[in-house]
Every structure is written in C-alpha cells, then in structure tokens.
Amino acid sequence: MGGYDEESLEASSTASSGSEESARQNKKTGVSPDGNALRPIAGQTPMEILAGGIAGASVVSAAAAMILQPANIVFAAGGLSCAIGPYAYWQQRRLTDVAALQETHKALTEQVERLGKENTRLHETVVDLSETVDRLEDVEQALDVITQTQGMSIEAFEEQVQDNRDILNKMQSNLKAN
Numbered sequence: 001m002g003g004y005d006e007e008s009l010e011a012s013s014t015a016s017s018g019s020e021e022s023a024r025q026n027k028k029t030g031v032s033p034d035g036n037a038l039r040p041i042a043g044q045t046p047m048e049i050l051a052g053g054i055a056g057a058s059v060v061s062a063a064a065a066m067i068l069q070p071a072n073i074v075f076a077a078g079g080l081s082c083a084i085g086p087y088a089y090w091q092q093r094r095l096t097d098v099a100a101l102q103e104t105h106k107a108l109t110e111q112v113e114r115l116g117k118e119n120t121r122l123h124e125t126v127v128d129l130s131e132t133v134d135r136l137e138d139v140e141q142a143l144d145v146i147t148q149t150q151g152m153s154i155e156a157f158e159e160q161v162q163d164n165r166d167i168l169n170k171m172q173s174n175l176k177a178n
Contacts, residue, residue: 057085063078
C-alpha cells in the first residue's frame with residue numbers, strides 16, 4: 001500500500017492545498033536519499049480497487065433493493081449504503097496518499113540529513129582552503145620582499161661594477177702616465 005508513484009515528490013507541497021486528486025496529478029518525480037528513484041505505485045493500488053469494487057457493489061445492491069422493495073426503511077438504508085460505499089473508497093484513496101506522503105517525508109528527511117552533513121563537510125573544506133590561501137599570501141609577500149631585495153642588490157652591484165670600471169680606467173691612465 002505504501003510507496004511512490006512518479007508524482008510523489010511534490011505531494012508534500014500540494015497536500016496542504018487539500019486536493020488529493022490534484023496532488024496525484026501534480027507530483028512529478030520521487031528520488032530516494034541515495035539517488036535512486038523511489039518505487040512507483042500504480043494509479044490505483046489493489047486496496048483501492050477492492051474498495052472501489054465494494055463501493056460499486058453497495059450502490060448497485062442498494063439501488064436494486066430500493067427498486068424491488070419500495071418502502072421507506074429500504075430507501076433510508078439504500079441511501080446510506082449509496083453514500084457510505086463511495087465514502088469508504090474515497091477514504092482508501094486518502095490512506096494511499098498518506099502512505100505515499102509518509103514515504104516521501106522519510107526520504108526528504110534522510111536527504112536533508114545527508115545534505116546537512118555534506119554542507120558541514122564543504123564548510124570544513126572552505127575553512128581549510130581559506131587557511132591555505134592565507135599561507136600562500138604569506139609566501140607571496142615573502143617572495144615580493146625577496147624580489148625587491150634582489151632588485152636593490154642588482155642596482156648596488158651595477159654601481160660597484162661602474163665604480164670598479166672608473167677605478168680601473170684611472171689606474172690604466174696612471175700606468176700610461178708612468
């Protein structure tokens with residue numbers, strides 16, 4: 001009796017509107033927490049078919065009794081039988097909808113729990129990545145300092161080379177003068 005038909009997932013949103021028939025028509029897909037489709041149920045379950053058959057038989061027998069024995073008591077009993085049979089069928093349809101909604105609720109609850117755990121795991125991953133980014137920014141700053149220091153060292157080295165050339169030129173000119 002329990003289970004899903006293809007329309008079960010949206011049942012929780014349409015059940016609050018009070019229209020079971022529209023809930024059956026508006027439900028589209030059902031997926032279990034592990035990602036598998038929830039098991040489908042027929043448009044009418046065996047219990048619904050049995051209840052419908054009994055309801056039909058009660059209406060037919062009540063109508064036949066009212067035709068064959070036209071008495072006030074028979075009309076009263078026949079009228080009640082004509083009302084109670086279809087009402088029992090309607091109640092059975094509602095029970096099937098409730099069972100499908102319970103299964104949908106259970107599946108959604110499990111999925112919410114799974115997604116909550118996944119969300120927690122992703123949050124921890126984001127925190128870890130943030131720490132990694134912070135460490136990489138520190139490394140980048142250190143590399144920038146090293147690069148700036150190397151640039152200054154190269155400039156100082158070029159100045160020394162130029163000074164050494166000047167000294168060498170002066171020494172060569174002094175040597176030629178001697």
